[in-house]
Amino acid sequence: MPLALLALAIGAFGIGTTEFVIMGLLPQVGGDLGVSVPTAGFLVTGYALGVTIGAPIMTVLGTRISRKNMLMLLMGLFILGNLISAVAPVFAVMLIGRVVASLAHGAFFGIGSVVAAELVAPEKKAGAISMMFTGLTVANVVGVPLGTFVGQHAGWRVTFLIVAALGVLGLVGVAKLVPDVPKPAGVQLRHEVAAFKDTQVILAMAMTVLGFGGVFAATTYIAPMMTGVAGFAESSVTWLMVVFGLGMVTGNLVGGRFADRKLMPLLYTALGGLALVLLLFAFLASGKAASVVAIFLIGALGFATVPPLQKRVLDHAHGAPTLASAANIGAFNLGNALSAWLGGLVISAGLGYAAPNAVGAVLAAAALALAALSHRLERRRSRTATAPGPVAAPDQDAAPAAAGAVRS
Incomplete structure (x- = not known):
């Protein structure tokens, strides 16, 4: 598999970690920012809605630039959102940070899937897409438990700073390893x-x-x-x-x-x-x-x-x-x-x-x-x-004419 898939998987790992780690840190976040746990739950809902809405919007906004450059911009947006969350003084700012980070999520996986599929032979497309999504799934095995542990012992803000650092690593990987393949002409x-x-x-x-x-x-x-x-x-x-x-x-x-x-x-x-x-x-x-x-x-x-x-x-x-x-x-x-x-x-x-x-x-x-x-x-x-088309019926007028031509 091309090394570019590793860069995409790293970005997916960071995105998967920030999406799910908040679920284990809601009590700490709510207590620090002075809101109840149910209110803190809007950090989960807001992120999910941001992904749903942001995926098509961010993709449309990126139609005029190359897919590699769009992936880099999306990782930059992801880094910014997590930095805002890490330093948020009040709950409203934290929610803004979550939404900003979520806007990168759908478009990154959507564009990344297209890029991953183009990096390999047609018969290996699904395997390439799977390799990128491995970053998301591994995040739930490694990133989320570790992020929860760090947040509970060193503070939830440290967790979001680490996630932002993962975004920087993903950004560098995309910049160095993903080829700048031009978009299909005329699309x-x-x-x-x-x-x-x-x-x-x-x-x-x-x-x-x-x-x-x-x-x-x-x-x-x-x-x-x-x-x-x-x-x-x-x-x-x-x-x-x-x-x-x-x-x-x-x-x-x-x-x-x-x-x-x-x-x-x-x-x-x-x-x-x-x-x-x-x-x-x-x-x-x-x-x-x-x-x-x-x-x-x-x-x-x-x-x-x-x-x-x-x-x-x-x-x-x-x-x-x-x-x-x-x-x-x-x-x-x-x-x-x-x-x-x-x-x-x-x-x-x-x-x-x-x-x-x-x-x-x-x-x-x-x-x-x-x-x-x-x-x-x-x-x-x-x-x-694949069905064969209708067989044309013989021309009734042409047949006698042809026969007459033979006789003459």
């Missing part, structure tokens, strides 16, 4: 927007929203679920998130390995397996061993869909994939926000902390249904394109 914004006319692009994004809605329906409420239902100690939540992160890494690597050759079978397996595990988890969350296995499988099955869905968007975007790719990253966070809201509804209705797992199972099953629909439409289009 303009209207071509990027036109990609959304393709039904397969829309279906892939819908699968992303629903599939990852299933994942985050379970993980958003994992702390109260594991302590209040399974009976784990609060200190165990950190290593349970490490288990989830290990599942993410495993699923992402498996997805990258098989998506280039068996994309649709992989999606069927991952989404079907995810729906089944979440359904069982709704009834087995009280068991500690079952919970550990389920948490790993949810991470693995959920992130096994990342390379194939991202590749599917790229394949169907008709030579102008950047905006669609970035919008699909926003779809991941839209699924996060949707599942958190739905999970909160069932908990508020008195159904218990394990109930969001059932919500996740329904969302994953809906994504599986969309995968079947997408595959069926694709095969129908393929049959239509």
